[in-house]
Amino acid sequence: MSAAKQPVLEIAELSISLPKGADRALAVEGATLSLxxxxxxxxxxxxxxxxxxxxxxxxxxxxxxxxxxxxxxxLFEGIDLLQLGEPQMRELRGRRIGMVFQEPMTALNPVMRxxxxxxxxxxxxxxxxxxxKRRRILAALADxxxxxxxxxxxxxxxxxxxxxxxxxxxxxxxxxEPALLIADEPTTALDVTTQAQILxxxxxxxxxxxxxxxxxxxxxxxxxxIADQVVVMQTGRVVESGPAxxxxxxxxxxxxxxxxxxIPTGEAQPPTRTxxxxxxxxxxxxxxxxxxxxxxxRRGRSVQAAKNISFDLRSGxxxxxxxxxxxxxxxxxxxxxxxxxxxxxxxLFQGRNLSQGEAFRRCAAGKIQMVFQDPxxxxxxRHRIGAAIAGGPIAQGLDKSEAMARALELLKLVGLxxxxxxxxxxxxxxxxxxxxxxxxxxxxRPELLVADEPVSxxxxxxxxxxxxxxxxxxxxxxxxxxxxxxxxxxxxxMCDHIAVMQRGEVVExxxxxxxxxxxxxxxxxxxxxxVPKLSSPGEAMAVAA
Amino acid sequence: MKMNSPxxxxxxxxxxAVAGMAVLLVVAAVAIFGPLMAANSPWDMVQQPFLxxxxxPGFALGTDTLGRDxxxxxxxxxxxSLLIGVVSTVVALLIGVTLGAIAGYFGGWVDAALMRFxxxxxxxxxxxxxxxxxxxxxxSAGSIVTAIAVVSWPPVARLVRGExxxxxxxxxxxxxxxxxxxxxxxxxxxxxxxxxxxxxVMASLMxxxxxxxxxxxxxxxxGDPNQMSxxxxxxxxxxxLRQAWWMALFPGLAIVLTVLALNLVGEGLNDGLNxxxxxxxx
Numbered sequence: 001m002s003a004a005k006q007p008v009l010e011i012a013e014l015s016i017s018l019p020k021g022a023d024r025a026l027a028v029e030g031a032t033l034s035l036x037x038x039x040x041x042x043x044x045x046x047x048x049x050x051x052x053x054x055x056x057x058x059x060x061x062x063x064x065x066x067x068x069x070x071x072x073x074x075l076f077e078g079i080d081l082l083q084l085g086e087p088q089m090r091e092l093r094g095r096r097i098g099m100v101f102q103e104p105m106t107a108l109n110p111v112m113r114x115x116x117x118x119x120x121x122x123x124x125x126x127x128x129x130x131x132x133k134r135r136r137i138l139a140a141l142a143d144x145x146x147x148x149x150x151x152x153x154x155x156x157x158x159x160x161x162x163x164x165x166x167x168x169x170x171x172x173x174x175x176x177e178p179a180l181l182i183a184d185e186p187t188t189a190l191d192v193t194t195q196a197q198i199l200x201x202x203x204x205x206x207x208x209x210x211x212x213x214x215x216x217x218x219x220x221x222x223x224x225x226i227a228d229q230v231v232v233m234q235t236g237r238v239v240e241s242g243p244a245x246x247x248x249x250x251x252x253x254x255x256x257x258x259x260x261x262x263i264p265t266g267e268a269q270p271p272t273r274t275x276x277x278x279x280x281x282x283x284x285x286x287x288x289x290x291x292x293x294x295x296x297x298r299r300g301r302s303v304q305a306a307k308n309i310s311f312d313l314r315s316g317x318x319x320x321x322x323x324x325x326x327x328x329x330x331x332x333x334x335x336x337x338x339x340x341x342x343x344x345x346x347x348l349f350q351g352r353n354l355s356q357g358e359a360f361r362r363c364a365a366g367k368i369q370m371v372f373q374d375p376x377x378x379x380x381x382r383h384r385i386g387a388a389i390a391g392g393p394i395a396q397g398l399d400k401s402e403a404m405a406r407a408l409e410l411l412k413l414v415g416l417x418x419x420x421x422x423x424x425x426x427x428x429x430x431x432x433x434x435x436x437x438x439x440x441x442x443x444x445r446p447e448l449l450v451a452d453e454p455v456s457x458x459x460x461x462x463x464x465x466x467x468x469x470x471x472x473x474x475x476x477x478x479x480x481x482x483x484x485x486x487x488x489x490x491x492x493x494m495c496d497h498i499a500v501m502q503r504g505e506v507v508e509x510x511x512x513x514x515x516x517x518x519x520x521x522x523x524x525x526x527x528x529x530x531v532p533k534l535s536s537p538g539e540a541m542a543v544a545a
Numbered sequence: 546m547k548m549n550s551p552x553x554x555x556x557x558x559x560x561x562a563v564a565g566m567a568v569l570l571v572v573a574a575v576a577i578f579g580p581l582m583a584a585n586s587p588w589d590m591v592q593q594p595f596l597x598x599x600x601x602p603g604f605a606l607g608t609d610t611l612g613r614d615x616x617x618x619x620x621x622x623x624x625x626s627l628l629i630g631v632v633s634t635v636v637a638l639l640i641g642v643t644l645g646a647i648a649g650y651f652g653g654w655v656d657a658a659l660m661r662f663x664x665x666x667x668x669x670x671x672x673x674x675x676x677x678x679x680x681x682x683x684x685s686a687g688s689i690v691t692a693i694a695v696v697s698w699p700p701v702a703r704l705v706r707g708e709x710x711x712x713x714x715x716x717x718x719x720x721x722x723x724x725x726x727x728x729x730x731x732x733x734x735x736x737x738x739x740x741x742x743x744x745x746v747m748a749s750l751m752x753x754x755x756x757x758x759x760x761x762x763x764x765x766x767x768g769d770p771n772q773m774s775x776x777x778x779x780x781x782x783x784x785x786l787r788q789a790w791w792m793a794l795f796p797g798l799a800i801v802l803t804v805l806a807l808n809l810v811g812e813g814l815n816d817g818l819n820x821x822x823x824x825x826x827x
Contacts, residue, residue, distance in 0.1 A: 339719055366725045378716035382738040388717075392724030437720075444724060 006078070007034040008180050008212040009058065014072035016053050016062065027053045027067060029236045035229070037179065038210040040202075042223045042244070044259070045233035046459040047430075051216050055184045057082075058214070059099055060089040077179065095125045098173030102185040104165035108157040114141070115153035118172050125176060140171040145201055163194035167201065174205060181206075184216045191324040191486065196530040199225050218459060220263050221532025224248050232256045262464040264489035278350070280447050280480040281313040281336070286345035288331050288504075304504045305331035306342070311499060311509065315447065318474065318481040320495030320512065322488060322527070328504040333452045333484045337370045350447065366396050369441035373453040375433035379425040379440075385411070386421030389440045396444070403443075410439040413476075414469060431462035435469060442473060449474075450482045455490060467494060488531050492516055500524045555817045562813020568806035572799075576627045579620035587618040587773035598791050607791045609782065615792060619799050622775040626803065629690055630756040634748055636694035637755075641701025642744065646732055648702070649709025660706070663699045671696035675758060679767045686769045689762060693755045704747060708740035742818035746811055753807035760800050775800050 016028040028050040035041045045051045056062050057069055058081065074081040076097065081089070093099075101107045108117060118137045122128045128136070134153070141149035144167040157165060166186060173181055183202065187195040203226060206213055215226060223230055227244040232253065240253040251257045288306040305328040313319050321329040334340035336347065338360035347354050349368060354360045372378035379388055389410060390403035398406075408418050414435040425433060434454060441449055451470065455463040467490065474481055483494050491498055491512070498515045500508040500523065508521040519525045557563055584603060585591045590612040598607040598615075606615040648659040666674075675692040682688035712718065713736060721735050762768055763776030764783075775796040782792035 337723055339722065361722060361725060366723065368723070370720065370723055372716040372720070374716060378720060380717040380721075380735055380739070383717075383734075391721065391726065395721075395724050395726040395730070440720060440724075 005036050008037050008077060009035040009214065010075040011054065012073045012075070014054065014057065014074060015070045016050070016057055017068055017070045019066040024236065026236055030072070031238050033231050033238065033241060035212050035214060037212050038206065039228040040206065040213040040215055040226050041229045041231065042215045042217055042227035043231045043233060044217060044220065044223055046218060046461065049233040050236040051233050052184055055182050055214065055216050058182060059093060059097065094121050095176045096178050097180045097182065098178040100166070100169050100173050100181070100183045100186045103189055104162050104169055105189070107169050108165055110157055113154050113156060114168055118175055121172060121175050136175065140175045143205070144171045162190055163197060166190065166198055170201065174211065177209060178211065180212045180214065182214045185218070187222060192530040193324065193526055202226065219532065220248070220260055225532050258461060262461040264487070264493045278315060279312050280315045280350060282348040284310050284346045286310070286332065286335060286342055286347065288335055288340070288342045306335065307504045309506055313480045313482065315480045316474070316478050317497070318483055318495045320491035320498040321482060321484045321501060322486070322491045322498055323501035324486060327501040329484045329501045330452055333450050333482060336482060337368050337450050338364060366392060366444040367447045369444050369446035369449050371437050371441050371449065371451040371454045374457055375430045375437060378437050379433055381425055384421065385423055385425065385436055389436070389443045392440065392444050406443055410442055414439045431458055431466060434458060434466050438469060438473065442477065446479065448480045452484045453486065456486065470494065488527055500527065552817045556813045559813040559816050561809045562816070565806040565809025565813065568802055569810060572623055572803050572806070573627065575620055576623040580624060583617045583620045585614040585617045587613060587621045589613065595789055606795050609792050610785055615795055618773045618778050619775070619795055621773040622778065622796060622799065625769070625772040625774045626756050626759060629686065629693065629759045630752040633690045633693035633697070633755045634751045636690060637698040637751060638701055638744070638748055640694065641698035642705050645702035645705025646709055646737065649706035650713055650732055650736070652710070656706070663702050666696070667699045672758070672761065675762065676765065676767060679762055684767050684769055686772060689759060689769060693758050697751055697754065701747060704743060705740060708743060709736055712736045712739055745818065746815045749807055749811035749814055753804040756800065756804055
C-alpha cells in the first residue's frame with residue numbers, strides 16, 4: 001500500500017455545535033481524521049461521544065440549524081463538503097458516498113419491493129433502461145450474498161430477516177460503486193452469528209472493489225475484526241488515533257485503555273462451590289408455545305419457545321441462558337418469574353410447586369425478582385426513585401418508613417446518593433437506571449433473581465460496572481441468579497453453568513468453563529466462533545499487513 | 546404549578562393556545578361573576594321588542610322579539626354552557642376511562658365484550674341518540690348532561706384502551722406485578738398517570754364538542770326550559786333572522802369564540818404535555 005495515495009476522505013478540525021441547553025456546547029470538537037482508498041477506518045466511542053455526528057456531517061444529514069458544523073473542513077476527493085449546497089450533496093450521496101444505518105428492521109420501506117428500493121438509487125442519479133437496471137439490481141443482490149436474487153427482487157421486506165435486510169441496505173449503498181461507504185453501527189442490532197457474516201461481507205466487498213469504509217462502532221471486538229485505522233472518541237474529542245494494531249495492542253490514552261479493559265474477556269470463572277445444597281429453583285420439562293392469529297376457522301401460527309427445559313439452581317449459583325434472538329431464552333425467563341403462563345412442566349421454588357399466573361406470583365411473594373433489559377422502559381417515568389424502590393416492600397406489607405429506609409440503604413449499595421430517592425428516572429443515565437432497577441429487585445429481599453439481558457443496552461465501560469455490581473450483590477445476598485444474555489463473553493464472566501438455547505431447546509448444558517473450552521454441540525461452536533475477539537497484537541499486525 | 550416549568554414553557558410557545566386560554570378565562574369569569582352583575586334577568590321583558598344594538602343605553606346588544614335583554618342572555622348563557630360542557634365531559638371521562646382501562650388492562654374476552662358494547666354506541670348517530678334521550682327524559686340540565694355524556698364516552702374508552710394495551714406491556718408494570726402490587730393499584734398508580742396526557746388533551750376538545758351539542762339541542766328546543774342558553778337564543782332568533790340579525794349573531798359569536806378557545810387550548814396542552822417536543826418544532 002503506497003503512502004502517496006490521496007485520501008478519499010479527510011476531515012480537519014471539524015467542530016459541530018449542539019443546541020443550547022445540551023450537556024455540552026460542541027458535539028464534536030476539532031476532530032481530524034483521514035481515510036485512504038481501500039481502507040477501513042473505525043470511529044469508536046461510547047454513546048454520546050459524537051461518533052455518529054461525524055458520519056452524519058459527512059453525509060450532510062445533520063439536523064440543521066440546531067446542530068450544525070461550526071468549523072473545520074470535510075474534504076471528499078479534494079472537495080470541501082461543508083461548502084456544497086443541497087443539490088450538489090444530493091448528487092454525491094448514493095453515487096459517490098453510500099451509507100448503511102444501524103436499524104435494518106426500519107431502514108427499508110415495508111410496502112416497496114426490494115428491487116424497487118434499490119432501483120430508486122438508479123432513478124435518482126440519471127435514467128437507466130429498465131432491463132439494464134434489473135440486471136444490475138440482480139447483480140447487486142447476488143454480490144451481497146443473498147440467496148435467490150430472482151425471487152428476492154420482487155419480494156417485500158417483511159420476508160427478510162434482520163441480517164438479510166442489512167445485506168439489502170449494503171447492496172443499496174454500493175450499487176453505484178461509491179468511493180466511500182459510511183456504516184453507522186451496522187451490526188449492533190444483529191445477532192453475533194449474523195454480525196460475523198455481515199462483517200465478512202463488508203471486508204470481502206471492500207477487497208474486491210477497493211471502497212473506503214468509514215465504520216462507526218462502539219464494540220472493540222468489531223474494531224479488531226475489521227479496522228485498518230482506528231479513531232477513539234470521548235465526549236466529542238478524538239483522544240487517540242492510529243493503525244488498528246497499534247491502538248489495540250498498545251493503547252496510549254487512558255480512556256482507550258479503560259475501554260479495552262472493560263471488554264468482557266470471555267474467560268470462564270471457576271464455578272463457585274457452595275456447601276449449601278438447598279435447591280432454590282427446580283425446573284422440570286418446561287414447555288411453552290406461543291399461538292397467534294388463530295380464529296374459529298383458521299389455525300393460528302404456533303411457535304415453540306421452550307421445549308422440555310429442565311435445570312436446577314442452588315442458592316449462590318448463577319445459570320446463564322445463552323442464545324440468539326428468537327431462541328426462547330427470554331420466554332423461559334418470563335415463565336420463571338410468573339409473568340408468562342407455561343403449557344406444561346413444573347417450576348419448583350424452594351421445593352414448592354408453583355402454579356400459573358396470579359397464583360404463581362402470590363405464592364412466590366416477591367421472592368423471585370427480575371431485572372429488565374431496557375433501563376429506560378423499566379422505571380415508571382412518573383414515580384420518584386425512592387417510591388419506585390419502596391413500592392414493592394410496601395405492597396408486601398412492610399411499614400412505609402421502614403421501606404423508605406431500606407430503599408435509601410439499597411441506593412447506597414448500588415452506588416447512588418440518598419438524594420437520588422427524590423428524583424425522577426429521566427434525570428439518570430442508562431447505567432444509573434439499571435442500578436436503580438437492581439435496587440428495586442433487591443428491595444424485595446429476593447431468593448432468585450432473573451436478569452434478562454441486563455447489560456446489553458449499556459456501553460462497555462458501564463456494562464463492566466453493572467456486571468461487577470451483580471457479582472457483588474450475588475455474593476452479599478446469597479442470590480441464585482438466572483442470567484439471560486446473547487453475549488457469550490458476559491455469560492462466561494458471570495455464570496457457573498451455561499445453557500445454550502436454540503429454537504426453544506437447550507442444546508448444550510454444563511459448567512461454563514467446560515462448555516466454553518470444549519463445546520460439544522455444533523451450534524455452541526458456531527456461537528463461540530462468531531464472537532468478535534480482540535486479537536492479540538501479533539495477529540492484528542498480521543491482519544494489517 | 547410552577548410557571549417556569551417545562552410544561553408551561555412548551556405551552557406558551559404555542560401563541561394560539563395562550564390566546565385561547567385568555568378567552569377561556571374571560572368566559573369563565575363571566576360565567577361565574579356575570580349573572581351577579583348583569584342589570585336584567587334574561588327572561589324579563591324590559592324594553593320594547595326588536596331594539597337594535599347600541600341604540601338605548603344599558604342595552605348594548607339590543608333586545609329580542611319579546612323585549613328581553615340579549616346581553617343578559619349571553620352572560621347567563623355562559624354559565625349553563627360551560628357548566629354542561631364541563632360536567633358532561635367529566636361524566637363521559639368517568640365512563641370512558643373506567644371501561645377503557647378495564648378493557649385494555651385485562652384484554653382477552655373482557656376486552657372483546659367491552660369493545661363490542663362500545664361499538665354499539667358508536668354505531669348509532671350520536672346527535673340522534675342525544676335527541677332521543679333528552680326527549681324521553683324531559684329536557685332538564687340533568688338529562689342533557691346525561692345524554693351528552695352517553696354519546697361522547699366511546700372515543701375516550703377506545704383511546705384509554707389503546708394506551709393501556711401498550712403501557713401494560715411495559716417493564717415497570719411487570720416489575721410492579723412481580724412486587725405483588727394489587728391490580729387496582731397498578732391500574733391507578735402505575736398505568737393511569739402515564740396515560741393522562743392524551744386523556745387531558747381529549748377532554749379539552751370534548752368540552753368544546755359538548756358545548757356545541759348542548760347548543761344544538763337548545764336550538765331544537767330541547768334545552769332546559771329554566772335556563773337561558775346560547776343555543777336557545779340562536780334557535781328563537783331563527784324565525785326573525787332577516788329582520789333582527791343581532792339576536793342570532795351575539796350568542797352565535799359566544800359559541801364560536803368559546804369552542805375555538807377550547808380547541809386552541811387543547812392543541813396547546815398537546816404541545817405542553819408532549820415531552821418529546823422539547824427543543825424542536827415551532
